Amino acid sequence: MNADFMNSAEPRALIVEDEILIAEELKERLSRLGFSVIAAVDTADEGIAIATREHPDLVVLDIRLKGEKDGIQAAREIREQVDVPIVYLTAHSDRLTVERAKATEYDGFILKPFQRRELQTTIEVAMQRRAIRARQKE
Amino acid sequence: MFCYLRRPALVWTHVTADSLIGLAYLAISVTLGYLVYKARRDIPFHWIFLAFGLFIIACGGTHFMEVVTIWRPVYVLSAAVKLFTALASLMTAVVLPFNVPTILALAQRAKASEQVTATLRASEERKEALLREVHHRVKNNLAVICSLFYLQSMHTRDEENVQMFRDMENRVHSMALVHERLYGSENLARIDFAEYAQALAKDILSSHGSPGPPVQLKSDLEPIIMGADLAVPCGLILNELISNAFKHGFPDSVGGEIRLTLRSGTDWKCSLVVEDSGVGIPDDLDVNRSKSLGLRLVRSLTQQIRGSFDLVKIDSRTSARLVFTVNNHER
Numbered sequence: 001m002n003a004d005f006m007n008s009a010e011p012r013a014l015i016v017e018d019e020i021l022i023a024e025e026l027k028e029r030l031s032r033l034g035f036s037v038i039a040a041v042d043t044a045d046e047g048i049a050i051a052t053r054e055h056p057d058l059v060v061l062d063i064r065l066k067g068e069k070d071g072i073q074a075a076r077e078i079r080e081q082v083d084v085p086i087v088y089l090t091a092h093s094d095r096l097t098v099e100r101a102k103a104t105e106y107d108g109f110i111l112k113p114f115q116r117r118e119l120q121t122t123i124e125v126a127m128q129r130r131a132i133r134a135r136q137k138e
Numbered sequence: 139m140f141c142y143l144r145r146p147a148l149v150w151t152h153v154t155a156d157s158l159i160g161l162a163y164l165a166i167s168v169t170l171g172y173l174v175y176k177a178r179r180d181i182p183f184h185w186i187f188l189a190f191g192l193f194i195i196a197c198g199g200t201h202f203m204e205v206v207t208i209w210r211p212v213y214v215l216s217a218a219v220k221l222f223t224a225l226a227s228l229m230t231a232v233v234l235p236f237n238v239p240t241i242l243a244l245a246q247r248a249k250a251s252e253q254v255t256a257t258l259r260a261s262e263e264r265k266e267a268l269l270r271e272v273h274h275r276v277k278n279n280l281a282v283i284c285s286l287f288y289l290q291s292m293h294t295r296d297e298e299n300v301q302m303f304r305d306m307e308n309r310v311h312s313m314a315l316v317h318e319r320l321y322g323s324e325n326l327a328r329i330d331f332a333e334y335a336q337a338l339a340k341d342i343l344s345s346h347g348s349p350g351p352p353v354q355l356k357s358d359l360e361p362i363i364m365g366a367d368l369a370v371p372c373g374l375i376l377n378e379l380i381s382n383a384f385k386h387g388f389p390d391s392v393g394g395e396i397r398l399t400l401r402s403g404t405d406w407k408c409s410l411v412v413e414d415s416g417v418g419i420p421d422d423l424d425v426n427r428s429k430s431l432g433l434r435l436v437r438s439l440t441q442q443i444r445g446s447f448d449l450v451k452i453d454s455r456t457s458a459r460l461v462f463t464v465n466n467h468e469r
Contacts, residue, residue, distance in 0.1 A: 019278060025285035028292055112281060118344060 011057035015040040016047035044069035085126040163198030167191040196223035273321030280314035312377035332359035357398040379412040387416020
């Protein structure tokens with residue numbers, strides 16, 4: 001990855017995924033794409049707390065999560081406070097959830113299982129969208 | 139005119155009122171009669187309704203007689219009708235109290251059966267939610283196994299080992315996808331294999347995603363609805379066929395296409411064909427003797443679903459064809 005959002009240090013990513021081994025795989029894949037993963041947590045509340053405190057460069061959110069809040073709610077709360085690229089994780093057939101998620105602000109969807117190229121392009125697009133938003137605000 | 143003080147207003151009020159009452163009673167008994175006739179099998183002790191109808195008709199009769207006797211002195215007939223009414227009323231009045239407990243019990247039973255229906259519906263909904271949850275968990279656990287294979291594959295440098303883990307990951311994924319489709323499906327027991335095949339093919343191709351010229355996927359799939367017991371082995375076979383086409387058909391990263399066809403014919407027979415435009419199978423390849431795990435799995439699974447399988451070479455195209463039967467009740 002050599003896009004312009006990677007100008008100084010490694011971009012920092014936060015993973016919110018309730019299946020810890022799937023989070024491990026994602027960690028591995030993200031670090032291969034040049035990210036440093038600051039945390040992998042499994043509840044929406046922890047995700048919101050870390051995202052708003054640490055301002056990561058990317059948040060990867062599973063839609064189904066442990067606890068009362070799901071990923072869609074978490075995305076909404078994170079976006080209210082900080083502008084970070086949010087990428088949802090979901091399965092093919094969860095159409096209802098996908099429709100619900102599409103109604104919120106997000107920058108990309110990653111389908112499980114992760115396919116290397118898809119993961120990379122989705123994340124690149126997500127980060128570029130964030131960069132464009134930031135430029136427009138200036 | 140004989141009575142009512144010979145005042146026309148009073149006479150006509152009586153005539154109108156008596157006629158209307160008589161007509162209404164007649165209408166009520168006709169309705170009762172119709173009800174008993176229509177629902178004679180469903181209404182218990184319908185003879186009570188008949189007695190009630192008779193009693194009402196008799197009451198109507200007395201009112202009609204009131205009208206008639208204003209002009210004609212048929213007092214004997216009038217008395218007879220009244221006596222008949224008295225008997226019918228008496229009979230109904232005596233019989234009805236004895237049936238009160240039965241009627242109450244009936245009402246209670248009706249209420250209870252309503253509750254039973256509601257409970258059944260609720261338990262049906264719970265069962266569905268549970269089944270959905272089970273499919274989701276099975277899918278999740280299989281996805282975790284895929285992650286484990288991936289993580290393990292990161293700890294070997296040997297390309298052959300990496301490929302082995304990737305093959306295992308794809309096999310488990312083809313099973314996970316059945317459960318994912320199941321919990322997204324309406325009846326939670328069957329899936330459309332065409333939709334499944336499309337998704338699986340896309341996933342396999344992107345898992346083999348090499349930087350070379352792309353292999354295009356062309357598909358022509360007829361919807362075929364099948365249960366999980368058939369979809370899992372069919373999915374595993376399809377996974378092997380597509381992976382084989384990809385690995386052996388395009389070894390030098392040359393581009394090409396993989397064509398996927400699913401057809402349903404007569405007698406619930408279906409055919410699934412995977413054809414590639416690659417380099418073609420070696421002439422000495424014997425499908426039934428091949429030691430490759432992929433082909434061995436295809437052979438065993440074909441046997442499991444009582445199907446047949448052949449692999450033919452047409453020019454440089456390789457065509458793998460699976461024919462199997464979808465049970466009637468599963469369609």
